[in-house]
Amino acid sequence: MNPKTCGKQESRIIFSVLYLYAFTSITIRTLMTKTTTLLSATVLAMLGLIAMAFVSVIPSANAETLVDLEDIEAGDLIRGESYSAVYYYGLDGFRYVFPNDKTYFTWYTDFDDVKWISDGDLADIQIGGNVTYKPGIKMIKINSDPTVYVVGAGGEIMGIPSEDLAEELYGSTWNQQIDDVADGFFSNYTMGSELEFASQFSASGETATAHSIDADKGLKLYLTVSIQDNSYSPSELELDAGRAVRFVNDGSNKHTASADDGSWGTGTLNAGENFTRYFDEEGDYDFHCAYHDDMTGTLIVE
Structure with a gap:
């Protein structure tokens, strides 16, 4: 297959340190589940740079009213004063990073509902990991491998073995509905079994089930x-x-x-x-x- 990358023509997002993430693709949650007492200053600094890479077209901080931390609820989109990085505030109390604009726009159409909080309050919210593509919206691939995958619940990906099957799943314009994912972000996804039949995956059904990032990740209240x-x-x-x-x-x-x-x-x-x-x-x-x-x-x- 010779898939094409589908981009956004409207609000563009600049990523100054995209490939730095390839060396720090382990998420905070993974580190916390191991027998690690403290995170190294190096890893924290790198993750901070990754978050700052998500720069969006949003008005200046002076034009926005800051929201108190106690008024932030699960499911809110949040950002700080100094940088335009946008995060999802999860039911588990962590904030989740959108690795790039393409990931963000599978979940949202604009930035209208982003809430501004102080830099200090933002720093008090731990990072839980990265957001993956909304299931069913797009197919993905990586630059180093021609295999194209569908995206299911919780970031599970399943290979598509042929163009015919891809067309059955996504129609005649299937090759315009594929995004390239940087190799460093590919570790955010879980490899599933290769598809054999179109009946094994329903794009619309997967999308309907993933009504929120909380639901997609299976997050529960802390x-x-x-x-x-x-x-x-x-x-x-x-x-x-x-x-x-x-x-x-x-x-x-x-x-x-x-x-x-x-x-x-x-x-x-x-x-x-x-x-x-x-x-x-x-x-x-x-x-x-x-x-x-x-x-x-x-x-x-x-």
């Missing part, structure tokens, strides 16, 4: 552990594997939630600060406060 000045509340919490837990310092002193085995931790949380982490593997996670040894807690992941 659970909360409140850190008081002398205890965790609750001190024991049961949860299903794959859920996020937010630790919130509701006390007046500095606190942490630090794994007893040293495998993870929130770092120091000042009063009012929070840290969210996914727990994907079953088991008991015992933790304590690094500043107050008598404060202990347990997460039971089932």
